[in-house]
Amino acid sequence: MRWPLLSSLLLASGCSPALEVRQETYPRSGRMRYQGIVEHSHTGRLAKREWIFWYPSGRMQARGSFRDGSPVEPSDLKASGTRVPTEGRDGRWTFWSPEGQILSTGTYVRGRREGLWSCWHENGQLCARGTFQEGLEEGLHMRWHENGAVSERRRYLRGVPNGPAKRWDPSGVESGSGENVEGSAVPPLDGPARSASSASEDPWDACLRREPALDQALAAR
Numbered sequence: 430m431r432w433p434l435l436s437s438l439l440l441a442s443g444c445s446p447a448l449e450v451r452q453e454t455y456p457r458s459g460r461m462r463y464q465g466i467v468e469h470s471h472t473g474r475l476a477k478r479e480w481i482f483w484y485p486s487g488r489m490q491a492r493g494s495f496r497d498g499s500p501v502e503p504s505d506l507k508a509s510g511t512r513v514p515t516e517g518r519d520g521r522w523t524f525w526s527p528e529g530q531i532l533s534t535g536t537y538v539r540g541r542r543e544g545l546w547s548c549w550h551e552n553g554q555l556c557a558r559g560t561f562q563e564g565l566e567e568g569l570h571m572r573w574h575e576n577g578a579v580s581e582r583r584r585y586l587r588g589v590p591n592g593p594a595k596r597w598d599p600s601g602v603e604s605g606s607g608e609n610v611e612g613s614a615v616p617p618l619d620g621p622a623r624s625a626s627s628a629s630e631d632p633w634d635a636c637l638r639r640e641p642a643l644d645q646a647l648a649a650r
Contacts, residue, residue, distance in 0.1 A: 448477065451500065460487050463511055467500050475517070476500045482511050484527050493522030496539060516540055526551060535561070550575045559585070574599040583609070 447469045453462040465480030476498035482490040491513045498517020505512040509527070518537035526532055530553055535546030541564030550556045554577050559570030565588030572581040578601050584592040590609035598604045 453501070453506070455485050458485060460485065462506070463501060465495070465500075474500050476514065480513075482513055484510050486527065488527065488529050489525055490527075491522065491524045493518060493537070494520040496520075498540075538563075540564075562587075564588075 452464040466477040476495035495517045496519035499514040523534040524532045533548040542561035566585035583594040596605035
């Protein structure tokens with residue numbers, strides 16, 4: 430299956446013949462699995478420009494651009510979706526759940542997160558929001574419980590917690606506070622650890638695992 434419009438655009442724009450439109454469909458339904466641009470060069474195949482990925486249901490899984498990225502390989506094709514390559518992501522990327530709920534969105538620069546990123550709980554409530562610089566957390570990062578209540582407020586400097594930090598339980602009661610000193614190995618927050626049902630781990634890790642790009646978000650591994 431080919432998309433004549435996209436192919437025509439490539440030819441009309443005078444692109445190098447080394448550029449190829451790559452498309453894959455789900456074998457049973459014939460629905461689109463992904464489509465994007467691959468450049469063939471002396472160094473191998475490189476993913477370029479915008480790529481779009483779909484779930485078997487036809488709902489969008491991920492959308493974003495690559496700059497000299499890794500193209501999709503046969504091992505990335507799973508029964509419930511596609512493992513989106515991480516290398517070379519460049520520009521705005523957005524990921525959705527199989528139900529259509531947005532999971533995370535933000536910008537990459539040459540494969541590293543840059544600027545404001547946001548992720549959401551599976552129920553649609555905001556999970557975390559913060560800024561990245563060259564792939565590292567920078568400045569204020571906020572986290573929320575699944576009920577919408579603020580769960581944590583913390584500042585970072587070059588990826589390391591730095592400065593005052595506070596934590597709240599789902600009812601809004603403060604459960605921990607302290608101050609990070611850059612490079613300190615002492616836990617900054619006292620009070621009880623967060624429960625597994627709310628956030629027993631860093632919410633950014635949870636968002637990353639929920640991204641359809643990763644194996645953990647797919648049924649088949």
